[in-house]
Amino acid sequence: MPPNWNLLGHTWAVELLKGHLQRGAPRHAYLFTGPQGVGRRTLALRFAQALNAENSAQPGDIDPEHIRSQQIERMQHPDLFVVERQEGDRDIKVDAVRALQHSLALAPYEAPYRVALLRDFEHASNSAQNAMLKTLEEPPGRVVLLVTAESAEALLPTITSRCEVLRLRPLALDIVSQGLQEQWGLPVEQAELLAHISGGRPGYALHLHNNPEILEARSTWLDEQQGLLAAPRRTRFDYAEGLAKDKDSLQAVLLVWLSFWRDVLLRTAQAAAPLANPDRAAEIDQLSQHLDLNRAKAVVAAIERTLGLLKSNANARLATEVLLLDLPSP
Incomplete structure (x- = not known):
């Protein structure tokens, strides 16, 4: 996989996360913030792949062809747990957080770490956020929490303060357009239009294309x-x-x-x-x-x-x- 984990932009964030892995010191919790479609979920999943990579040349590398990487990409790995708002619900329920805590208390199934991806956690109810505090304060061993939200301010301050915060911002339009052309083969005119409509959010630009x-x-x-x-x-x-x-x-x-x-x-x-x-x-x-x-x-x-x-x-x-x-x- 390319040095930037095949991402458009956010090089500084990739380098920071790789540095944690290369020093053998991943944090127990990360918070990825930014507008919808900026790449929060994709970056979190790439980090989960690197964290649980097998036989990589050096810490932080990802083999996209490895079955474990592919399972994590599809959010279907047995050591990856996804918590998100269910269709028809107004918020993420406290029961979902409690079920997650029970799963994280167990040893990893086959990967080095159990990883929890809490998507759009600004939609979690106050009781769900408060329940999550226990895990953040006393994280089990071999567990890493990956939280995404539009902003750190949308979460309880006690959650934000216990996470390493990575604030992702929209990219320059020419970077998004060039990436769409080079990595996904879009024609120039279409790539430029999607870059503008998406406001520099590469994930949203790809969503529009697909x-x-x-x-x-x-x-x-x-x-x-x-x-x-x-x-x-x-x-x-x-x-x-x-x-x-x-x-x-x-x-x-x-x-x-x-x-x-x-x-x-x-x-x-x-x-x-x-x-x-x-x-x-x-x-x-x-x-x-x-x-x-x-x-x-x-x-x-x-x-x-x-x-x-x-x-x-x-x-x-x-x-x-x-x-x-x-x-x-x-």
């Missing part, structure tokens, strides 16, 4: 938004009624619209930052020429407010209707 229906939905939602800007109030109400029937879909639509209107705000402010939606540059430029800075800010704030209301279980249809009335008309 799931083209997401890009198709994005185009549909942006086209529909353009139509709504010229639509009368009745049409906007009808659209809101249909959209609000599926809250998950509604949130996805609003996140795409938010990205678009942030681009409009950047153009209105004449900022030099790259667009997240360069394929919509003509529409963005046209709107920025007809709106002042305060109006563009107001639309961004309205979408952010609506997303906040949805998280607090407000009436989805009413919140969407108010938002659509706030959208400007030509």
Whole structure:
């Protein structure tokens, strides 16, 4: 495997983790933070592979062809335990943490270490986070905990303080684009577009590439938004009624619209930052020429407010209707 564990960017983090293994001193707990799609889970799994590598040339090396590495990559190794929010649940339950603690108390099955991957642990209930503290304070031997979260601040301070924190940030767009071309063979135009849409998050860029229906939905939602800007109030109400029937879909639509209107705000402010939606540059430029800075800010704030209301279980249809009335008309 390449020196950087076949990752796009985050070289400093790979070198830090390799250094721990080369000194024979891995920490008992690591916290990988950063936005969704930045590479937290991938880096954690690469570290688990290196930690449990067999017959490697030197500590920190990974053989991607070895059966153990492949099992860890698929999160199906008997000494790897994954705790994450289950479909339909609002949070990670305390029972999942207690079951994990029971498993970690046993000796490794066949690898040097038992590894626990706690994904998106900001979604753990307070009781689940508090239960996890016991393991962090008194970790069993031959156990390493790998926690991922959007930010360290989203977790209890007592959890963060007991972990080695690695804060991952989005990469430069040209690095993501080049990596998509060289490592995954994407054409230049597609690689550049995905780098922009993902905001420099390589994992999300690859997710978009592997799931083209997401890009198709994005185009549909942006086209529909353009139509709504010229639509009368009745049409906007009808659209809101249909959209609000599926809250998950509604949130996805609003996140795409938010990205678009942030681009409009950047153009209105004449900022030099790259667009997240360069394929919509003509529409963005046209709107920025007809709106002042305060109006563009107001639309961004309205979408952010609506997303906040949805998280607090407000009436989805009413919140969407108010938002659509706030959208400007030509």
